[in-house]
Amino acid sequence: MKKFFTTMVAGAFAAVSGVSAAVADPVKVGFVYLTNPGDHGWTYAHEVARLDVNKHFGDKVETTYVENVPEGPDAARVIRELARQGNEIIFTTSFGYMDPTLKVSKEFPDVKFEHITGYKRSGNMATGNIRFYEGRYVQGVVAGMMTKSNKIGYLASFPIPEVIQGINAFALGMRSVNPDAEMSIIWVNSWYDPVKEADAAKVHIAEGADILAQHTDSPAMLQTAEKAGVHGFGQSSDMKAFAPKAQLFSSVNNWAPYYISKIEQLMDGSWSTGDGPDHWAGNTWLGMADDYLVLTEFENMPADVKAAAEAAEGKIKGGFNIFTGPYSDNQGTVILKAGEAYHDGNLWNDMNYYVEGVNGKIPG
Amino acid sequence: MEQLILTVILTSVPLIFAASGELIAERSGVLNLGVEGMMLMGAVSAFAIAMGTGSPILGMFAGAFAGALTAGIFAFFALGLATNQVATGLALTIFGTGLSGLIGAPLVGHAIDGLPQIHIPLLADIPILGMLLFQHDIMVYLAVIMVGLCAWVLNATRVGLIIRAVGDNHDSAHALGYSVLGVRLLAVMFGGMMAGLGGAYLPLVLTPHWAEGMTAGRGWIALALVVFASWRPWRVLGGALVFGGITIMQLAGQARGWTIPSQFLSMLPYLATIIVLVLIARNREFALANSPACLGRIFHAGK
Numbered sequence: 001m002k003k004f005f006t007t008m009v010a011g012a013f014a015a016v017s018g019v020s021a022a023v024a025d026p027v028k029v030g031f032v033y034l035t036n037p038g039d040h041g042w043t044y045a046h047e048v049a050r051l052d053v054n055k056h057f058g059d060k061v062e063t064t065y066v067e068n069v070p071e072g073p074d075a076a077r078v079i080r081e082l083a084r085q086g087n088e089i090i091f092t093t094s095f096g097y098m099d100p101t102l103k104v105s106k107e108f109p110d111v112k113f114e115h116i117t118g119y120k121r122s123g124n125m126a127t128g129n130i131r132f133y134e135g136r137y138v139q140g141v142v143a144g145m146m147t148k149s150n151k152i153g154y155l156a157s158f159p160i161p162e163v164i165q166g167i168n169a170f171a172l173g174m175r176s177v178n179p180d181a182e183m184s185i186i187w188v189n190s191w192y193d194p195v196k197e198a199d200a201a202k203v204h205i206a207e208g209a210d211i212l213a214q215h216t217d218s219p220a221m222l223q224t225a226e227k228a229g230v231h232g233f234g235q236s237s238d239m240k241a242f243a244p245k246a247q248l249f250s251s252v253n254n255w256a257p258y259y260i261s262k263i264e265q266l267m268d269g270s271w272s273t274g275d276g277p278d279h280w281a282g283n284t285w286l287g288m289a290d291d292y293l294v295l296t297e298f299e300n301m302p303a304d305v306k307a308a309a310e311a312a313e314g315k316i317k318g319g320f321n322i323f324t325g326p327y328s329d330n331q332g333t334v335i336l337k338a339g340e341a342y343h344d345g346n347l348w349n350d351m352n353y354y355v356e357g358v359n360g361k362i363p364g
Numbered sequence: 365m366e367q368l369i370l371t372v373i374l375t376s377v378p379l380i381f382a383a384s385g386e387l388i389a390e391r392s393g394v395l396n397l398g399v400e401g402m403m404l405m406g407a408v409s410a411f412a413i414a415m416g417t418g419s420p421i422l423g424m425f426a427g428a429f430a431g432a433l434t435a436g437i438f439a440f441f442a443l444g445l446a447t448n449q450v451a452t453g454l455a456l457t458i459f460g461t462g463l464s465g466l467i468g469a470p471l472v473g474h475a476i477d478g479l480p481q482i483h484i485p486l487l488a489d490i491p492i493l494g495m496l497l498f499q500h501d502i503m504v505y506l507a508v509i510m511v512g513l514c515a516w517v518l519n520a521t522r523v524g525l526i527i528r529a530v531g532d533n534h535d536s537a538h539a540l541g542y543s544v545l546g547v548r549l550l551a552v553m554f555g556g557m558m559a560g561l562g563g564a565y566l567p568l569v570l571t572p573h574w575a576e577g578m579t580a581g582r583g584w585i586a587l588a589l590v591v592f593a594s595w596r597p598w599r600v601l602g603g604a605l606v607f608g609g610i611t612i613m614q615l616a617g618q619a620r621g622w623t624i625p626s627q628f629l630s631m632l633p634y635l636a637t638i639i640v641l642v643l644i645a646r647n648r649e650f651a652l653a654n655s656p657a658c659l660g661r662i663f664h665a666g667k
Binding site for chain 2: 030035036037038040044063153184185186187188190192193194195197198199202203204206207218219220223224231241242243268357360361363
């Protein structure tokens with residue numbers, strides 16, 4: 001009984017003196033995952049970064065994640081629960097969590113929210129993203145030099161700005177080294193459907209493509225390429241184990257520096273939704289120069305292609321803006337004249353076309 | 365073109381297995397909506413055993429076994445405890461998806477060689493036809509054999525007559541002295557085995573790796589296919605090729621720059637199924653001919 005009483009008192013004391021206790025307590029960090037780390041793609045990359053956060057901060061942070069959270073209104077319930085459990089900063093890791101995160105951010109003004117790949121922000125909600133398209137420009141350079149049939153097959157998920165940016169960056173890289181090469185796009189209408197991705201890859205190969213690229217999450221495309229003796233690029237995480245002879249390189253999403261810097265800002269009180277790059281307040285959008293996007297080793301390619309790939313990577317890290325004129329869309333309309341270039345805002349608002357070298361039309 | 369046809373054949377194989385297994389279960393009067401879960405259990409077991417032993421053939425058997433075992437769980441509840449079949453089947457899908465993910469967690473990130481293709485001597489060398497028909501892995505041939513077996517057993521044997529009797533009127537079958545629950549248990553286990561084989565085809569041939577939820581809804585298409593085929597085995601085979609053909613056609617159409625929206629072509633298999641359902645509902649004779657009258661109904665021996 002006495003012991004019980006002491007515990008009660010200690011508990012009450014801890015509750016009252018919450019402020020002083022917080023100094024010793026770890027910072028609680030919450031994550032919301034779209035699928036589960038077993039996808040070996042998008043969510044897997046977030047999980048790797050979460051483990052890096054644990055390693056980096058040790059017992060100074062306590063991370064929690066909730067997996068398989070559907071996008072849409074139901075996500076608000078999960079996010080709210082994480083906020084209620086005392087998480088001080090919550091990362092919601094998919095585009096579809098945008099509105100739910102915004103809603104919960106207003107209910108919990110003392111909690112910081114970081115939404116991945118969206119564009120809506122509030123006083124305590126910032127956004128974060130990776131410049132995925134930078135890696136795709138390098139892929140385009142390699143594909144343009146490697147292809148013999150001048151046909152590149154590309155698997156796309158959904159026609160949203162991020163995916164269109166990737167297609168166009170790829171095509172600009174490809175056309176910078178090979179004006180005859182053409183890309184055809186197959187929309188799989190899914191982020192993750194291994195069999196359909198493999199089927200689409202087979203169709204591309206049957207239609208004559210000898211280089212494949214993907215904006216979908218599974219390694220199925222590369223496995224198909226390996227079997228058919230053609231080449232391709234991996235997505236989100238290193239997929240070399242699935243296609244040692246076919247993978248030219250993978251663009252790997254490295255969320256750890258973003259998570260770590262945001263948690264550090266929270267700890268030292270400097271976290272804000274203040275100015276981000278390029279007049280986009282509250283937005284973290286970095287790429288290869290800051291190691292947010294990492295390219296794996298260039299393999300299965302001749303030395304001159306490798307050199308060109310390294311040069312393109314170096315150029316982008318040095319600040320080269322991929323979306324610099326002159327270029328036209330695939331209908332022949334001039335988009336940018338020589339000397340003109342896109343700002344970040346243009347990338348999200350104005351890119352509703354395919355550039356030259358891409359066949360077909362954007363669906364929808 | 366022949367490459368595309370080849371792709372259609374391969375992508376149809378999981379559907380052929382899963383749907384013809386479900387067809388037998390449904391002909392015995394049991395609606396098991398857990399096909400997706402059973403396929404995933406088959407897929408993860410097949411991959412684990414194929415990776416562990418280095419033998420995709422053993423993987424195939426493991427997939428069949430795991431599928432049957434998962435179906436056994438359904439049978440325990442739906443037949444043994446007479447629970448609602450629809451709810452139990454849905455629960456089985458959720459259960460199978462979760463358990464396969466748990467079992468498969470350490471397998472993520474590995475790849476295997478998969479089942480080899482078998483070149484049938486002489487026949488495989490026929491131009492085009494040889495490539496389309498006689499250069500497949502063993503499971504393609506097995507799928508066709510199983511469909512033939514299902515059709516033969518259902519239509520031409522005493523066992524098939526008993527299965528159909530149980531599915532059409534379980535009270536009469538019971539009165540005649542047949543063990544309704546025993547027949548249904550075997551039919552459900554057979555359905556599970558076939559779903560397991562269909563699931564196993566994914567990590568053994570189509571995409572030789574394991575990833576959680578890799579069937580991505582094929583179990584549900586298999587269920588639709590049974591209705592589309594109006595409970596006739598050979599129509600399952602034809603329907604699977606049609607469904608697969610539409611899938612590949614919409615992908616190829618995009619690569620060739622056709623102007624038909626891919627979303628429209630994506631919905632065609634489901635549209636076809638709905639049309640068949642409407643036809644069945646409107647044509648009573650057609651419905652009575654094949655649809656099991658006791659489908660989904662709980663059997664109580666005492667009544």
